[in-house]
Amino acid sequence: xxxxxxxxxxxxxxxxxxxxxxxxxxxxxxxxxxxxxxxxxxxxxxxxxxxxxxxxxxxxxxxxxxxxxxxxxxxxxxxxxxxxxxxxxxxxxxxxxxxxx
Amino acid sequence: xxxxxxxxxxxxxxxxxxxxxxxxxxxxxxxxxxxxxxxxxxxxxxxxxxxxxxxxxxxxxxxxxxxxxxxxxxxxxxxxxxxxxxxxxxxxxxxxxxxxxxxxxxxxxxxxxxxxxxxxxxxxxxxxxxxxxxxxxxxxxxxxxxxxxxxxxxxxxxxxxxxxxxxxxxxxxxxxxxxxxxxxxxxxxxxxxxxxxxxxxxxxxxxxxxxxxxxxxxxxxxxxxxxxxxxxxxxxxxxxxxxxxxxxxxxxxxxxxxxxxxxxxxxxxxxxxxxxxxxxxxxxxxxxxxxxxxxxxxxxxxxxxxxxxxxxxxxxxxxxxxxxxxxxxxxxxxxxxxxxxxxxxxxxxxxxxxxxxxxxxxxxxxxxxxxxxxxxxxxxxxxxxxxxxxxxxxxxxxxxxxxxxxxxxxxxxxxxxxxxxxx
Numbered sequence: 020x021x022x023x024x025x026x027x028x029x030x031x032x033x034x035x036x037x038x039x040x041x042x043x044x045x046x047x048x049x050x051x052x053x054x055x056x057x058x059x060x061x062x063x064x065x066x067x068x069x070x071x072x073x074x075x076x077x078x079x080x081x082x083x084x085x086x087x088x089x090x091x092x093x094x095x096x097x098x099x100x101x102x103x104x105x106x107x108x109x110x111x112x113x114x115x116x117x118x119x120x
Numbered sequence: 121x122x123x124x125x126x127x128x129x130x131x132x133x134x135x136x137x138x139x140x141x142x143x144x145x146x147x148x149x150x151x152x153x154x155x156x157x158x159x160x161x162x163x164x165x166x167x168x169x170x171x172x173x174x175x176x177x178x179x180x181x182x183x184x185x186x187x188x189x190x191x192x193x194x195x196x197x198x199x200x201x202x203x204x205x206x207x208x209x210x211x212x213x214x215x216x217x218x219x220x221x222x223x224x225x226x227x228x229x230x231x232x233x234x235x236x237x238x239x240x241x242x243x244x245x246x247x248x249x250x251x252x253x254x255x256x257x258x259x260x261x262x263x264x265x266x267x268x269x270x271x272x273x274x275x276x277x278x279x280x281x282x283x284x285x286x287x288x289x290x291x292x293x294x295x296x297x298x299x300x301x302x303x304x305x306x307x308x309x310x311x312x313x314x315x316x317x318x319x320x321x322x323x324x325x326x327x328x329x330x331x332x333x334x335x336x337x338x339x340x341x342x343x344x345x346x347x348x349x350x351x352x353x354x355x356x357x358x359x360x361x362x363x364x365x366x367x368x369x370x371x372x373x374x375x376x377x378x379x380x381x382x383x384x385x386x387x388x389x390x391x392x393x394x395x396x397x398x399x400x401x402x403x404x405x406x407x408x409x410x411x412x413x414x415x416x417x418x419x420x421x422x423x424x425x426x427x428x429x430x431x432x433x434x435x436x437x438x439x440x441x442x443x444x445x446x447x448x449x450x451x452x453x454x455x456x457x458x459x460x461x462x463x464x465x466x467x468x469x470x471x472x473x474x475x476x477x478x479x480x481x482x483x484x485x486x487x488x489x490x491x492x493x494x495x496x497x498x499x500x501x502x503x504x505x506x507x508x509x510x511x512x513x514x515x516x517x518x519x520x521x522x523x524x525x526x527x528x529x530x531x532x533x534x535x536x537x538x539x540x541x542x543x
Contacts, residue, residue, distance in 0.1 A: 046463070046475060053169070053459040054481045057452055057537045061172075066539045068532020095519065095526055096497055100481060103499025103515030108479065 048115035051108055055100075055116075063116045073119035080113035150178040152248035152469050155237055157227045157405060159183030159211060162438030162454035163253030165541040169462035170251075171218040177469055180245060181214060182237070184226040185282075188542060191312060192451045192485075193534050194281035198289050199322040201490045207281055209542045217543075230409035232431040249465050252411060252419075252428075253437040253454070254403025255280070256311050259417075262399050265375035265383075274377050275394050279311060291393045292323065297331035299392030304372045304382055306399040307341040309418075311439045311449045314347035314496065316340075316397055318486035321352065324360040325489045336364045339382055339389065341371035347448070348486060348496055348518060355488035355522060372396060402440035411436055418442035423502060423509050424474050426461035435461050444509040447500060448482060455537055456480035478502050480509065482516075485530035493530040494519040 052063070055072070059065050063073030072080065086092035087101035104112070156167045159181050167181040188209045196202040214220040223245075229238040236246045258277060260266050266275055278288040292301065301323050305316040320338050327334040345352055345366070356364035374383040380394045401407075401417035411428050413420035419436040420429040423444065428434045438454035447453055460478045467474050479501045485493045498516035500509040519526055 046467075047477070049173075050459070050463050050475050051479055053463075054456055054479060056459075056540050057455045057481070058483070058533055060536055061168075061540050061543075066535050066543070068528070068535050095523070095529060096483065096495055099497045099515060099517040100483075100499060103481070103501075103512040104479065 044111060045115070048111035051104075052112045052115040055112065062119045064119070072116040075113075075116055077113045077117035080116060081109055084109045084113070149176075151176045153178040153180065153246070154249050154251060154465060154469075155179075155245050155247040156181045156251040156253065157230075157237065158253040158255060158403070158438075159185070159188060159214075159222070160253060160255050160438060160454065161451035161537070161541060162458045163251065164188060164211070164214065165455045165458035166251050166253065166437060166462050166465075167220045168214055168218050168541060169459050170465055171220055173462060174466035174469060175219075177466065178221070179219070180221040180223060180247075181211070182223045182225055182227050182239065182245070183211065184224070186224055187211065188538075189281045190451070190534065190538065191279070191281045191315075193530075194278075194285050195315065195319045195322045196487060196490070197281075197285045198278075198292060198319065199326045199487075199490055200289070201322075204282065204286060209538050211542065213543055227405055228408075230405065230434070232409065232434060235433065248433065248469065250434045251426075251437060251461060251465070252406060252409070252434060252440070253458070254405045254440050256400040256402065256439045256449075257404050258398040259401055260398055263372060263375055263396065265377055266396065266398070271375070271377040275375055275380070275396050277397055278395060279315075279397050279400075288393075288395060292326060295331065295334065295392045298333040299331065300335045300337055300390070301327065301393045302337040302339060302382055302389060302391035302395065304370075304394075304396045305338065305340045305342065305346075306397055307371065308346050309443065309449060310397065310400050312484070313448050313450075314352070314484050314486045317345055317347065317352040318488070319395075320364055320366075321355050321359070321486075321488045322490075324356070324363050328360055328363060332363075334363070334392075336360070337389065337391065338364065338366045339370040339372065339384065340366065340368050342368065344368055347484070348494055351488070351494040351519060351522060352486075355494075359489055400439075402436075406436065406440050409434070411440075414442040423507065424460070424476065424478065425464035425468070426457055427464075435465065437461055444500065446498070446511055447509060448484065450482055450484050452484060452533075452537065453480070453482045455541060456482070458541075476502070476504075478509075479512075483533065485526065485533055487527065487530065488522045491524050491527045492522040493526040494522045495526060495530075 059072045065071035084101045087097040156163045190207040211222045226240040227237045276288045278284040324336045382389045411419045426435040437457040439449040464474045483497045485495045499512045503510040
């Protein structure tokens, strides 16, 4: 039902209803991901200068964030950001961005 | 489409039709109106995100300037690396892409009981929820010599990007080699904590190239450099040896505009260009509306919704709020307030639960010269017990050193956050 409802909403016919039917996890993912959007673009659609996350593979985002957290992946900043998020929160964010077109 | 799916889809459609607000779909009628006062980092972001997340909500943004001009990066106008045009973004896409009604006017009064705002030129607007993002006002009453408009044109703040920034650059251009540029910093909290120290760097960058015998004198009311202390101190020493002098505990008491003298408690300091960043409080409209609840300066809010603690249905964002401990008054934080608030406003207007576990970030980039930058970052999450936003332990931090790559990321940050609010 959740899937179908969101399918209807993105179809445009009932786009105005999206807010009414979104499940809690989707809202959580959306809200958490919005914090990243200041740098990575609204819904992950970055303009040049930062990496775009829209449509990025979910497992890739989770893996990279873990590598930032542990320091395995070199970074100027993202290691400090990644440490602010739990694994569950990262999974929600990754799920949200992977679904953006 | 499979038959089974079709049936589900049909029943879902029927179910949705029963939800209030959805009945209005074909006609596009709205479930209510949000008015946003102020189109800076907080207000513009809030206007866009309320429309994006609540397309059945009407949003009107009232902004007194015709275009957005960014304070972050505006110190590069002083060094000569950027012009105001580079920092200017149009409000047009808020209308064309997101359906925000943008009104170029100024809100002169808020009536919380009647839920209306009065405009300087246009007719009054009514709202279901009001988002007030008024930025800061300068407390010139604390500096008697700067109490009149003529004095304020000679001793500039340049702490709101625009004409003052350009005028300060002109003063620097007119300054003789061997002159003194003095910058006065108020006691924290103030807008953009690293900003004054970045300004010292970028003015020094200009002077060391064009007027190398000159001095940059920092008169700081605080006990020490408020932000990125180690990084700035290193930049002054390494990049501008002998040029930048830092004086702590040097609170400005008054100014003699005629002689460009900064009067401190125990001494007078004469300058060739005197740049005074006055103490600040929430933008004027907040005081008029009774939204100021702390120290006669800042607006108290509930951090889950950013609803004012003084008035229902009025939310306050950005530099104007009484910030949680260690949360700076930055453009980035304002952008983050706006999204927490937008999600809450959309939920409340749909009769849904407010998201109870917001996590937000801050990042402030500062340039130490024309190409190299440093950052400070932090992550805050809602603390249910303290009803505040608290730093997540072990997260956030500082640059290890000033680098060109962070200079590029600082540009990337600016382009992306401007697009996130206005594009």
